[in-house]
Amino acid sequence: MADTDNKEKSNLQPSRRSFLNTIWAALGILAALELIFMVFTYLGRKKPGAQKEQSERLIDAGIIDKYPVGSVTANIMGKFYLCRMEDGGFIALSSKCTHLGCTVPWDDKGKRFICPCHGSSFDISGAVISSPAPRPLDMYPVHIENNTIIVDTGKLLKRNEFLKTQLVYTKKVSK
Ligand code: FES
CATH class of the missing domain: 1.20.5 (Single alpha-helices involved in coiled-coils or other helix-helix interfaces)
Incomplete structure (x- = not known):
């Protein structure tokens, strides 16, 4: 068994x-x-805050009438200068010097940006007036919608020279 x-x-x-x-x-x-x-x-x-990142990088700089021609206005939040040229065109410039990255203040009396670190200077369009800066101040894309200026601080644009095509106009102003 x-x-x-x-x-x-x-x-x-x-x-x-x-x-x-x-x-x-x-x-x-x-x-x-x-x-x-x-x-x-x-x-x-999605990355947490991805939506927020996009809304943070698009800076609403307000209506165009806020900016007289020939003016340079610092935007503290976006760390750029919004410049309006004599012909009404806008350009948003990075506040960082293209030599070694120091912050460049605008000298309203001398009508130029002067770098406190090594003395480079730039005109209102960001073009180099005096070296050692190797190229103009970098810029950010500007969009004008319903008379409101939007600056995209997420896209830093490097350039070798200032061109008039870099300026942005309202539709009313002829180029
Ligand atoms: S960092 Fe501006 S001139 Fe050197």
Whole structure:
């Protein structure tokens, strides 16, 4: 009788082992699927504050009438200068010197930006008047919508010279 029992047990053991193996394999697959799901969920998730970043980089500088021709206005929030040329065109200039990055203040009396670090100077369009600055002040794209000026501080534009095409006008003003 005991012999018969042992035989039955030994007949059952391989099937129990294969059942356990199947369970373990299923659990392994489940864990792998869960891991894949988590990775895709993480990758598909928007960065926190992504929407905020875009709204922060678009600076509403107010209506155009705020800016007289020939004026330079510092925008502290956007760290740029909004300059309005004598012909009414706008340009937004980075406040960083193109030599080694010092902040350049506008000298209203001398009508130029003068870098306090090594003495470079720039005119109202950002063009270099005196070196060592190797190129004009960088600029940001300007858009005028419904008489309101929007500056995109997320796109810094480097340039080798000042061109009139870099100025932005309201539709009423002819170029
Ligand atoms: S950092 Fe402006 S001149 Fe050197």
